[in-house]
Amino acid sequence: MRHRWRRGLLAVVVGLLAAGCFAPSEPMFGDGDSVPEEFSRLPLPVRPDSDGAWALNAPGAGLLGQGRTLVRLEGAKNLEGAENPGWRLALPAEFALTSHQPGTAHSAFVRADRVVLVGGRDDRSGPSAIAGLAPERGLVTWRHALPPGSQVFLFEDAFEVLTAVCHPDSCLLTAWDASSGALRWTRTVPGAVRVVEACRVDAHGTVDGLSGVGCGFRLVAPDRVGTVAPEDGGVSWETGLRPPDGTVDRILVTGDRVIMVTAPAEGSCRATVLASGVTSGDGDRGWRYSFVWDQPRAPRDARTGCRWDRALPLVVGFRLVLPDAEGALDLDPHFGTLRPSQRLAPGAYVLTDGTSNEIVRAPGRPDRLLHPIGDQPVRPHGLSPAARSVTHGFWQDGRRLLLLDHEGHTLWKGTSDCRAFPKVGKGVGGPVTYCDGDDLVTLRPVRDD
Template structure:
């Protein structure tokens, strides 16, 4: 009897698990059978920039910001508002931490300001997402850099490095109150492994997996933003040259130097994993002539070098060697690349993180020959896949079925974007309106 009861209970549990795991999903863009339906239409209170995008676009929070206007779309239990920012905090940069940019974290937006005639940020301020009002402001010392870390207590870090030391302060994200201050002798630079100096800028709400790092000529240390504690790494050898980029991935730190003027030589080095008991894990170094075909010549170095271009594309790390870009899987100890692209080729990623090989004057192709073509026939190289089977080509918006037949078509006056807020949504601009679509089953 007990066995029968246990068997019946097991069958019921398995049924529940199977039902929960394999229950039919609701309509989704790109499932081949759903079409868009208008879910909301509101006035477009923030016009995008010349390229059709916004300096601040946080769909999860309903936030759009460009120049001196910032607005929040109303939603369930979410009041809407529109605010005019002070000129110092006008939003024009999409690179968080630079002057005229913004970070978004939960209930606060951290604005990074800039002033005329000054290089770099001039001040930071907190903006209350619930009301659209500034809640605090801090003036920055000249030549300061700003870092945001939202794990733990949530901290804004200011660092001023020069003269062989770095002066640092940590302020509360919500209050702007100073939590700690310290000076670290010997440090010459602080690197942001989350955003500005990263191989790949972190996605929103994942910055708790990366930290600011202090660098000397010979050592590197992680900074704990919550209390200002500095932890120097032991028994590591840094590459020669000015450390310019950093990546922390699966316990391994990878560094890249800035190109040398004239020769364009760059050294990329993976440091040994901290605490590793493997005697063969000594890291690796590779020196190459840096050449990014998609970048203009840098006036200071004379090299084709743009540090805003991600070095991690999809699931691969790309080192732009003049002989041909080296493509490898990041985070592993092996120094050798998995393959080399032809000179002039470089990697870009579509919205599904698939790696695409691009070279001016030639059709795009997938990195792996076994994958499908890069885009449906008839679309231009500028076409962007917003989500599976949904494309924007200039002003055209297209939803295609699995045979690339058009299920729906419209136009957008801005760069449309997909987001998920209790469902699958797509938002675009229709003249003076901001329109949000949701997928519905086609009859």
């Protein structure tokens, strides 16, 4: 009986091996064995900004844009050899790409292979127009001028564009089909209503290469918060959720909890965070925290007099870090003050290097991990505090590019004149693209035989 069982098990294993279930995994950077092989090299089609990054970098769609130049990289969507046509487009001055924040003037939304450009003009502080781009052809296919005071958003679960013009007594909402530019619907919401971006864990501030992904929006009235249906503009007000006093500056969404954060008040710099109750598990009645806003990395805002920069994320890695003048407060973004928290020393702040590490930085002190595990290092040996992870095992430190094995030994090194970036959709450890002088080079992992 025992022998028959063993023979049966052996047959199953042999069958799985024959079916390829235990086939060797594909090479990837960071597996300790793979090294880079040059997959493609082409003349740099558009130079990045002075910071080494492009205003628009959507690797999944193969798009790079800076200023009035937008290009689609030839063969960018297929690293197995299939050719995809590339193109180069000279954008109108109104749609020049200079902003990294989707929805602001001179920016773009990208989702899969669809693109919406957001224009701007010198005589306008906000968006002046929206336009649709067909990436497969490199053509602007539609355009709509916007009235002064317009805001532009992307629905989170549908590729529809929302434009909003809000006044003290009402807010006019208009939805456009992002592919055709056709008008979907218009709706006027009465009252003192504002539209506020609602990101999933501060998506723009924490992830490279995203353009409008992870952010929807909420309607915010003095006494309630609501959502808008992309199909017909129907407004649903969330039961029992009332905004805190002050101007709600951003909304974060984590699971079924909505977190509202007010801008610091002029003079006092006091701000409030209010988290909704939840319906999951046993539920709770939410939580609230008030503090004096002070971001050590930020210059003083001209209007409020506070050290405040809304481009700096409040969610770093997996933690919500509130810039309290008494010392930044480290919280779980879902549980907030409902669970024990940690306060940092005054002047310290938290940032990430592109990994899951949350790093505490303070003037005159060495960096440390916010939540260390054993003797886990802050970063691989020999890298400066400016080092960032491009993908698993691949690091960029200034102009230096390094591929490290599990022990921190260098498997490959090079230099890049721009911010290197990974190929989206290939998983962690997939191909990496960087600038070698006047060339744009893509490396793919191969086994080191």
